[in-house]
Amino acid sequence: MRTYSFGVETVPAAMAKDLVVGSVHDGRNYRIMLARVVGEEIIETRFLAGENDWEGHSAAELDSGYIIGGAVEGVATPDGGEGWKAYVARLDKSLNVLWERKIDVRENGAVYSVLPTEEGLFIAGETGRSGGKGFFLGRLSLEGELLLLRDFGHWEDVVFTALLPSENGFKLIGSVKTGRWEVRAFDFGSSGEFLGEKTLAEGIALTADLWCEKLVLAGYRGENFWVRVGKRNITLGEGTVTSMFATKDCLLVGGELEGNAVIVELSLNSPGREKWWTRESPGRTAR
Incomplete structure (x- = not known):
């Protein structure tokens, strides 16, 4: 390296x-x-x-x-x-x-x-x-x-999250604080005309992407490492997601978990059995 x-x-x-x-x-x-x-x-x-x-x-x-x-x-x-x-x-x-x-x-x-x-x-x-x-x-x-x-x-x-293509144009994803933090989606047409907004979840999303036709949000909720795939929420303890990389079969998210740098693998085929690797542990499976 x-x-x-x-x-x-x-x-x-x-x-x-x-x-x-x-x-x-x-x-x-x-x-x-x-x-x-x-x-x-x-x-x-x-x-x-x-x-x-x-x-x-x-x-x-x-x-x-x-x-x-x-x-x-x-x-x-x-x-x-x-x-x-x-x-x-x-x-x-x-x-x-x-x-x-x-x-x-x-x-x-x-x-x-x-x-x-x-x-x-x-x-x-x-x-x-x-x-x-x-x-x-x-x-x-x-x-x-x-x-x-x-x-x-x-x-x-x-907190700005991402600008993503959508069926009608573009979707701006961001987190806003109004007493509490929540993630919202703002929809725009192909020429930039405003189409509407929607609250997606509580928390702060630091990154977002489309994976297998589902919107993925990742960041933290309260003090917890948090990922939302479609409507499914995944939290894995104290920490923050800062990046992610999607493949056809799995999603890799990186960040900090329980004080360690970590990469977490999320699989479409095994929901609820997330795997993660840290600098101190060669491999671990979430139960």
């Missing part, structure tokens, strides 16, 4: 094929990190920076390069910071910036998902400040023209 560091902090946040996007703190400010990886080797790096802090949060592959998203020109603080502009940029295969857009969304915005389509791309993320936070959805052409920007919600706090 190879490890790399480019500053005081090196934080990978997203990956699209061979491109890793994240943030690096150089001792003064955060910069967006772009790194192309082949196997365990980083073969090319670029850093994007400017006024104040710049952070990279999302990435997607295009036929001729990449789309990345993040937040720029803000000031990072432990509670999320202020002054952020939502950021989206198109890169060629050599990581050169072909165009970039800095978008003011309620004075504080960050792009946590980029989703290319045949006619352009959608971006989505969080906006606002503590006590008045919400989500946004934007649509751009592949040449960078902003065609739509929809900012919605006014909650005590929010």
Whole structure:
């Protein structure tokens, strides 16, 4: 295993094929990190920076390069910071910036998902400040023209989860705090028109995906490691799910469980018998 560091902090946040996007703190400010990886080797790096802090949060592959998203020109603080502009940029295969857009969304915005389509791309993320936070959805052409920007919600706090394709267009998944935390789905048409919203579950979802035609939410409920597959809830003790990877027959979720780094295998064929592996235990089966 190879490890790399480019500053005081090196934080990978997203990956699209061979491109890793994240943030690096150089001792003064955060910069967006772009790194192309082949196997365990980083073969090319670029850093994007400017006024104040710049952070990279999302990435997607295009036929001729990449789309990345993040937040720029803000000031990072432990509670999320202020002054952020939502950021989206198109890169060629050599990581050169072909165009970039800095978008003011309620004075504080960050792009946590980029989703290319045949006619352009959608971006989505969080906006606002503590006590008045919400989500946004934007649509751009592949040449960078902003065609739509929809900012919605006014909650005590929010956590953006994912932007997923759906039968009618797109589904924005996020957690909102209104006295308690709950996960909601916001449905949009193929052109970005709002179709409605639905509460899915209590808890905070840090990641979501579609698996075997079922919506999977993963994160934590209270203090418990939590996964929801369709309408089935799975909790495995104190901890948090931070990532997942789906195959045809099983779902792998990673995170922290009972103080250990863990990977949990969920199987369609054996519901109720989850397997997990930790750094301290070579194998264990949940009963």
